[in-house]
Amino acid sequence: MDLYHPIKIGSVMLPGNLFLAPVAGYSDAAFRSVCFGLGADLCYTEMVSAEALTRGHARTPALMDRAENETRYAIQLFGSRPETMAAAARVAAERGPELIDLNCGCPVPKIVRAGAGSALMRDPGRIRDIVAAMVAALGPGGPPVTAKIRSGWDEGSLNYREAAEAAVEGGAAALTLHARTRAQGYSGKADWSQIAELAARLGVPVFGSGDANTAVEAARMVAETGCAGVMIARGAMGDPFIFRRARAAMLGLPDAAPSAPERVEAARRHLALSVRFLGERTACVEFRKQFCSYTKGASGGAELRAAGVKACTVLEFEALFERWLEAASP
Numbered sequence: 152m153d154l155y156h157p158i159k160i161g162s163v164m165l166p167g168n169l170f171l172a173p174v175a176g177y178s179d180a181a182f183r184s185v186c187f188g189l190g191a192d193l194c195y196t197e198m199v200s201a202e203a204l205t206r207g208h209a210r211t212p213a214l215m216d217r218a219e220n221e222t223r224y225a226i227q228l229f230g231s232r233p234e235t236m237a238a239a240a241r242v243a244a245e246r247g248p249e250l251i252d253l254n255c256g257c258p259v260p261k262i263v264r265a266g267a268g269s270a271l272m273r274d275p276g277r278i279r280d281i282v283a284a285m286v287a288a289l290g291p292g293g294p295p296v297t298a299k300i301r302s303g304w305d306e307g308s309l310n311y312r313e314a315a316e317a318a319v320e321g322g323a324a325a326l327t328l329h330a331r332t333r334a335q336g337y338s339g340k341a342d343w344s345q346i347a348e349l350a351a352r353l354g355v356p357v358f359g360s361g362d363a364n365t366a367v368e369a370a371r372m373v374a375e376t377g378c379a380g381v382m383i384a385r386g387a388m389g390d391p392f393i394f395r396r397a398r399a400a401m402l403g404l405p406d407a408a409p410s411a412p413e414r415v416e417a418a419r420r421h422l423a424l425s426v427r428f429l430g431e432r433t434a435c436v437e438f439r440k441q442f443c444s445y446t447k448g449a450s451g452g453a454e455l456r457a458a459g460v461k462a463c464t465v466l467e468f469e470a471l472f473e474r475w476l477e478a479a480s481p
Protein backbone atom coordinates (compact mmCIF):
# COMPACT_ATOMS: atom_id res chain seq x y z
CA MET A 152 0.00 0.00 0.00
CA ASP A 153 1.16 3.56 -0.72
CA LEU A 154 2.17 5.56 2.33
CA TYR A 155 -0.59 8.00 1.30
CA HIS A 156 -3.94 6.22 1.27
CA PRO A 157 -7.63 6.52 2.17
CA ILE A 158 -8.54 5.64 5.70
CA LYS A 159 -11.69 4.34 7.35
CA ILE A 160 -12.51 5.50 10.85
CA GLY A 161 -15.62 3.76 12.14
CA SER A 162 -18.31 4.67 9.63
CA VAL A 163 -16.30 7.53 8.09
CA MET A 164 -14.10 7.25 5.02
CA LEU A 165 -11.36 9.86 4.58
CA PRO A 166 -9.66 10.18 1.19
CA GLY A 167 -6.18 10.43 2.68
CA ASN A 168 -4.16 10.25 5.87
CA LEU A 169 -2.59 13.69 6.34
CA PHE A 170 -4.08 15.79 9.11
CA LEU A 171 -3.67 19.24 10.57
CA ALA A 172 -3.38 18.70 14.33
CA PRO A 173 -5.51 20.53 16.86
CA VAL A 174 -3.42 23.59 17.78
CA ALA A 175 -4.83 26.13 20.25
CA GLY A 176 -4.45 29.64 18.89
CA TYR A 177 -3.65 28.40 15.36
CA SER A 178 -6.02 25.80 13.92
CA ASP A 179 -8.93 28.21 13.54
CA ALA A 180 -11.32 28.25 10.58
CA ALA A 181 -9.08 30.51 8.48
CA PHE A 182 -5.92 28.45 8.84
CA ARG A 183 -7.79 25.16 8.52
CA SER A 184 -9.34 26.42 5.30
CA VAL A 185 -5.92 27.26 3.84
CA CYS A 186 -4.48 23.87 4.90
CA PHE A 187 -7.50 22.00 3.57
CA GLY A 188 -7.13 23.79 0.24
CA LEU A 189 -3.49 22.69 0.10
CA GLY A 190 -4.07 19.02 0.71
CA ALA A 191 -4.76 18.37 4.40
CA ASP A 192 -7.32 15.55 4.40
CA LEU A 193 -8.81 16.54 7.73
CA CYS A 194 -8.13 19.48 10.01
CA TYR A 195 -8.88 19.54 13.73
CA THR A 196 -10.31 22.54 15.52
CA GLU A 197 -8.32 23.80 18.43
CA MET A 198 -9.51 22.25 21.68
CA VAL A 199 -12.98 23.42 22.69
CA SER A 200 -14.04 23.51 26.34
CA ALA A 201 -16.92 21.12 27.01
CA GLU A 202 -17.86 23.12 30.11
CA ALA A 203 -18.00 26.38 28.17
CA LEU A 204 -19.96 24.77 25.35
CA THR A 205 -22.59 23.29 27.62
CA ARG A 206 -22.89 26.40 29.78
CA GLY A 207 -23.60 28.55 26.74
CA HIS A 208 -20.40 30.62 26.88
CA ALA A 209 -20.95 33.21 24.16
CA ARG A 210 -17.67 32.98 22.23
CA THR A 211 -17.07 29.21 22.38
CA PRO A 212 -19.33 28.03 19.52
CA ALA A 213 -17.35 30.21 17.07
CA LEU A 214 -14.37 27.87 17.56
CA MET A 215 -16.39 25.31 15.60
CA ASP A 216 -17.19 27.61 12.66
CA ARG A 217 -15.71 26.60 9.32
CA ALA A 218 -15.08 28.08 5.88
CA GLU A 219 -17.09 27.01 2.83
CA ASN A 220 -14.28 24.97 1.30
CA GLU A 221 -13.75 22.95 4.47
CA THR A 222 -16.11 20.12 3.66
CA ARG A 223 -14.61 17.83 6.30
CA TYR A 224 -13.24 18.59 9.75
CA ALA A 225 -12.85 17.22 13.25
CA ILE A 226 -13.84 18.93 16.47
CA GLN A 227 -11.69 18.39 19.55
CA LEU A 228 -13.25 18.74 23.02
CA PHE A 229 -11.61 18.91 26.42
CA GLY A 230 -13.12 18.28 29.81
CA SER A 231 -13.06 15.87 32.71
CA ARG A 232 -16.63 14.80 33.42
CA PRO A 233 -18.34 12.11 31.34
CA GLU A 234 -21.79 13.75 31.55
CA THR A 235 -20.48 17.15 30.45
CA MET A 236 -18.44 15.61 27.65
CA ALA A 237 -21.50 13.68 26.48
CA ALA A 238 -23.61 16.85 26.40
CA ALA A 239 -20.82 18.77 24.65
CA ALA A 240 -20.43 16.00 22.07
CA ARG A 241 -24.12 16.37 21.22
CA VAL A 242 -23.70 20.12 20.71
CA ALA A 243 -20.57 19.58 18.60
CA ALA A 244 -22.30 16.92 16.49
CA GLU A 245 -24.80 19.55 15.30
CA ARG A 246 -21.94 21.04 13.26
CA GLY A 247 -21.58 17.82 11.26
CA PRO A 248 -17.91 16.98 11.96
CA GLU A 249 -16.41 13.75 10.59
CA LEU A 250 -14.96 13.01 14.05
CA ILE A 251 -15.18 14.27 17.61
CA ASP A 252 -11.88 13.95 19.46
CA LEU A 253 -11.16 13.83 23.20
CA ASN A 254 -8.12 15.80 24.35
CA CYS A 255 -6.00 13.75 26.79
CA GLY A 256 -2.77 15.62 26.18
CA CYS A 257 -2.97 19.33 27.01
CA PRO A 258 -0.22 20.11 29.56
CA VAL A 259 -1.41 23.64 30.49
CA PRO A 260 -1.58 23.83 34.32
CA LYS A 261 -5.03 25.44 34.45
CA ILE A 262 -6.49 22.64 32.29
CA VAL A 263 -4.66 19.91 34.18
CA ARG A 264 -5.78 21.29 37.56
CA ALA A 265 -9.37 20.95 36.35
CA GLY A 266 -8.72 17.25 35.68
CA ALA A 267 -8.77 17.63 31.88
CA GLY A 268 -6.15 17.33 29.12
CA SER A 269 -3.09 15.36 30.16
CA ALA A 270 -4.51 14.89 33.70
CA LEU A 271 -6.58 12.12 32.08
CA MET A 272 -3.36 10.17 31.44
CA ARG A 273 -3.27 9.52 35.19
CA ASP A 274 -6.70 7.95 35.10
CA PRO A 275 -7.22 5.67 32.08
CA GLY A 276 -10.51 4.45 33.57
CA ARG A 277 -11.83 7.96 33.21
CA ILE A 278 -10.70 8.09 29.59
CA ARG A 279 -12.75 4.95 29.00
CA ASP A 280 -15.79 6.38 30.81
CA ILE A 281 -15.64 9.70 28.97
CA VAL A 282 -15.30 8.08 25.55
CA ALA A 283 -18.12 5.65 26.37
CA ALA A 284 -20.38 8.52 27.46
CA MET A 285 -19.63 10.45 24.27
CA VAL A 286 -20.23 7.41 22.08
CA ALA A 287 -23.55 6.69 23.85
CA ALA A 288 -24.64 10.32 23.56
CA LEU A 289 -23.95 10.42 19.81
CA GLY A 290 -25.70 7.13 19.07
CA PRO A 291 -25.11 4.76 16.17
CA GLY A 292 -25.63 7.41 13.47
CA GLY A 293 -23.34 9.95 15.12
CA PRO A 294 -19.76 10.83 14.24
CA PRO A 295 -17.06 8.47 15.51
CA VAL A 296 -15.31 9.43 18.74
CA THR A 297 -11.51 9.44 18.82
CA ALA A 298 -8.92 10.29 21.49
CA LYS A 299 -5.54 12.01 21.43
CA ILE A 300 -3.19 10.93 24.18
CA ARG A 301 0.42 11.44 25.23
CA SER A 302 3.08 8.86 26.11
CA GLY A 303 2.30 9.27 29.78
CA TRP A 304 2.50 11.77 32.60
CA ASP A 305 6.28 11.61 32.84
CA GLU A 306 9.20 9.32 32.08
CA GLY A 307 8.38 7.21 35.14
CA SER A 308 4.79 6.54 34.07
CA LEU A 309 4.72 5.66 30.38
CA ASN A 310 1.15 4.31 30.23
CA TYR A 311 0.21 5.03 26.62
CA ARG A 312 -0.70 1.36 26.06
CA GLU A 313 -3.14 1.35 28.96
CA ALA A 314 -4.60 4.75 28.04
CA ALA A 315 -5.02 3.74 24.38
CA GLU A 316 -6.67 0.46 25.30
CA ALA A 317 -9.00 2.24 27.72
CA ALA A 318 -10.07 4.62 24.94
CA VAL A 319 -10.75 1.70 22.59
CA GLU A 320 -12.69 -0.14 25.32
CA GLY A 321 -14.84 2.96 25.65
CA GLY A 322 -15.53 2.84 21.91
CA ALA A 323 -12.89 5.10 20.34
CA ALA A 324 -12.73 4.50 16.59
CA ALA A 325 -9.17 5.80 16.21
CA LEU A 326 -6.40 7.04 18.45
CA THR A 327 -3.66 9.64 18.13
CA LEU A 328 -0.46 9.37 20.12
CA HIS A 329 1.60 12.52 20.63
CA ALA A 330 4.69 10.57 21.57
CA ARG A 331 5.92 12.85 24.34
CA THR A 332 5.09 12.85 28.04
CA ARG A 333 3.24 15.63 29.78
CA ALA A 334 6.51 16.52 31.54
CA GLN A 335 8.22 16.99 28.15
CA GLY A 336 5.63 19.50 27.01
CA TYR A 337 6.60 20.24 23.42
CA SER A 338 10.37 19.76 23.71
CA GLY A 339 12.61 16.76 23.46
CA LYS A 340 12.28 14.13 20.80
CA ALA A 341 9.00 12.34 20.18
CA ASP A 342 9.48 8.57 20.58
CA TRP A 343 8.17 7.11 17.34
CA SER A 344 8.75 3.54 18.57
CA GLN A 345 5.71 4.05 20.81
CA ILE A 346 3.62 5.01 17.79
CA ALA A 347 4.83 1.87 15.99
CA GLU A 348 3.94 -0.26 18.99
CA LEU A 349 0.38 1.07 19.21
CA ALA A 350 -0.09 0.87 15.43
CA ALA A 351 0.80 -2.82 15.57
CA ARG A 352 -1.39 -3.76 18.51
CA LEU A 353 -4.41 -1.50 18.84
CA GLY A 354 -7.02 -2.77 16.39
CA VAL A 355 -8.20 0.74 15.42
CA PRO A 356 -6.32 3.24 13.22
CA VAL A 357 -3.47 4.96 15.06
CA PHE A 358 -2.26 8.41 14.05
CA GLY A 359 1.20 9.66 14.93
CA SER A 360 1.95 13.12 16.26
CA GLY A 361 5.30 14.68 17.09
CA ASP A 362 8.28 15.75 15.00
CA ALA A 363 6.70 15.40 11.57
CA ASN A 364 8.07 18.86 10.83
CA THR A 365 8.75 18.48 7.13
CA ALA A 366 7.09 16.64 4.25
CA VAL A 367 9.88 14.07 4.25
CA GLU A 368 9.55 13.49 8.00
CA ALA A 369 5.79 13.01 7.64
CA ALA A 370 6.39 10.33 5.00
CA ARG A 371 9.09 8.80 7.17
CA MET A 372 6.78 8.61 10.17
CA VAL A 373 4.28 6.48 8.23
CA ALA A 374 7.03 4.33 6.70
CA GLU A 375 8.86 3.73 9.98
CA THR A 376 5.96 3.31 12.38
CA GLY A 377 3.22 1.81 10.19
CA CYS A 378 0.81 4.39 11.62
CA ALA A 379 -2.41 4.91 9.68
CA GLY A 380 -2.04 8.68 9.44
CA VAL A 381 0.15 11.64 10.38
CA MET A 382 -0.85 14.71 12.32
CA ILE A 383 1.19 17.82 11.65
CA ALA A 384 1.18 20.75 14.07
CA ARG A 385 4.22 23.05 14.22
CA GLY A 386 5.43 21.99 10.78
CA ALA A 387 2.32 23.57 9.25
CA MET A 388 2.67 26.96 10.95
CA GLY A 389 3.50 29.43 8.20
CA ASP A 390 3.91 26.47 5.84
CA PRO A 391 0.51 25.02 4.88
CA PHE A 392 2.21 23.71 1.73
CA ILE A 393 3.61 20.92 3.87
CA PHE A 394 0.44 18.91 3.16
CA ARG A 395 0.73 18.81 -0.61
CA ARG A 396 4.48 18.22 -0.30
CA ALA A 397 3.96 15.40 2.19
CA ARG A 398 1.46 13.79 -0.14
CA ALA A 399 4.01 13.97 -2.97
CA ALA A 400 6.72 12.54 -0.72
CA MET A 401 4.44 9.70 0.36
CA LEU A 402 3.53 8.89 -3.24
CA GLY A 403 7.12 9.11 -4.45
CA LEU A 404 6.26 12.09 -6.68
CA PRO A 405 8.52 15.11 -7.29
CA ASP A 406 8.53 17.72 -4.54
CA ALA A 407 5.84 20.37 -4.91
CA ALA A 408 7.70 23.25 -3.22
CA PRO A 409 5.82 26.55 -3.45
CA SER A 410 7.19 29.63 -5.18
CA ALA A 411 7.49 32.87 -3.22
CA PRO A 412 4.34 34.33 -4.90
CA GLU A 413 2.42 31.20 -3.90
CA ARG A 414 3.53 31.63 -0.29
CA VAL A 415 2.47 35.28 -0.33
CA GLU A 416 -0.88 34.30 -1.86
CA ALA A 417 -1.50 31.71 0.89
CA ALA A 418 -0.70 34.26 3.60
CA ARG A 419 -2.97 36.82 1.92
CA ARG A 420 -5.83 34.33 1.74
CA HIS A 421 -5.25 33.34 5.36
CA LEU A 422 -5.55 36.98 6.47
CA ALA A 423 -8.62 37.61 4.29
CA LEU A 424 -10.39 34.59 5.80
CA SER A 425 -9.42 35.66 9.33
CA VAL A 426 -10.93 39.07 8.69
CA ARG A 427 -14.15 37.41 7.56
CA PHE A 428 -14.37 35.38 10.77
CA LEU A 429 -12.92 37.78 13.34
CA GLY A 430 -13.27 41.29 11.95
CA GLU A 431 -10.30 43.38 10.81
CA ARG A 432 -8.84 44.52 14.13
CA THR A 433 -8.77 41.13 15.89
CA ALA A 434 -7.76 39.32 12.71
CA CYS A 435 -4.76 41.59 12.16
CA VAL A 436 -3.56 41.25 15.75
CA GLU A 437 -3.99 37.46 15.55
CA PHE A 438 -2.28 37.35 12.16
CA ARG A 439 0.94 38.95 13.42
CA LYS A 440 2.28 35.65 14.73
CA GLN A 441 1.19 33.88 11.54
CA PHE A 442 2.96 36.49 9.42
CA CYS A 443 6.16 35.84 11.37
CA SER A 444 5.84 32.12 10.62
CA TYR A 445 5.07 32.67 6.92
CA THR A 446 8.09 34.91 6.43
CA LYS A 447 10.58 32.60 8.17
CA GLY A 448 13.39 32.10 5.66
CA ALA A 449 12.04 34.77 3.26
CA SER A 450 14.54 37.26 1.89
CA GLY A 451 14.26 40.45 3.94
CA GLY A 452 12.26 38.38 6.46
CA ALA A 453 13.65 40.09 9.59
CA GLU A 454 12.54 43.57 8.44
CA LEU A 455 9.17 42.24 7.33
CA ARG A 456 8.59 40.65 10.73
CA ALA A 457 9.68 43.77 12.61
CA ALA A 458 6.92 45.65 10.76
CA GLY A 459 4.46 42.73 10.85
CA VAL A 460 4.36 42.52 14.65
CA LYS A 461 3.02 46.09 14.71
CA ALA A 462 0.56 45.90 11.79
CA CYS A 463 -3.04 46.70 12.73
CA THR A 464 -4.87 46.90 9.41
CA VAL A 465 -5.24 44.87 6.22
CA LEU A 466 -3.75 47.81 4.33
CA GLU A 467 -0.58 47.64 6.40
CA PHE A 468 -0.30 43.90 5.79
CA GLU A 469 -0.95 44.48 2.08
CA ALA A 470 2.06 46.80 1.94
CA LEU A 471 4.14 44.09 3.64
CA PHE A 472 2.93 41.42 1.20
CA GLU A 473 4.07 43.68 -1.66
CA ARG A 474 7.47 44.23 -0.03
CA TRP A 475 7.81 40.48 0.50
CA LEU A 476 7.04 39.86 -3.19
CA GLU A 477 9.50 42.55 -4.34
CA ALA A 478 12.28 41.14 -2.15
CA ALA A 479 11.61 37.67 -3.55
CA SER A 480 11.55 38.64 -7.25
CA PRO A 481 14.81 37.99 -9.10
Ligand SMILES: Cc1cc2nc3c(=O)[nH]c(=O)nc-3n(C[C@H](O)[C@H](O)[C@H](O)COP(=O)(O)O)c2cc1C
Nearest residue numbers: 172173174175197198329360361362363383384385
Ligand atom coordinates in the same frame (compact mmCIF):
# COMPACT_ATOMS: atom_id res chain seq x y z
C1 LIG B 1 0.78 26.12 20.40
C2 LIG B 1 0.30 24.70 20.46
C3 LIG B 1 -1.04 24.46 20.73
C4 LIG B 1 -1.53 23.15 20.80
N1 LIG B 1 -2.86 22.93 21.02
C5 LIG B 1 -3.34 21.66 21.06
C6 LIG B 1 -4.74 21.40 21.23
O1 LIG B 1 -5.58 22.32 21.32
N2 LIG B 1 -5.14 20.10 21.31
C7 LIG B 1 -4.25 19.05 21.18
O2 LIG B 1 -4.65 17.88 21.23
N3 LIG B 1 -2.94 19.28 20.98
C8 LIG B 1 -2.47 20.54 20.90
N4 LIG B 1 -1.15 20.75 20.65
C9 LIG B 1 -0.27 19.59 20.37
C10 LIG B 1 -0.20 19.29 18.88
O3 LIG B 1 -1.45 18.90 18.38
C11 LIG B 1 0.84 18.19 18.59
O4 LIG B 1 0.42 16.98 19.18
C12 LIG B 1 2.23 18.54 19.11
O5 LIG B 1 2.57 19.88 18.86
C13 LIG B 1 3.30 17.62 18.47
O6 LIG B 1 3.28 17.75 17.08
P1 LIG B 1 4.39 18.63 16.25
O7 LIG B 1 5.74 18.07 16.62
O8 LIG B 1 3.97 18.36 14.81
O9 LIG B 1 4.26 20.05 16.66
C14 LIG B 1 -0.65 22.06 20.58
C15 LIG B 1 0.70 22.31 20.28
C16 LIG B 1 1.17 23.61 20.21
C17 LIG B 1 2.62 23.83 19.88
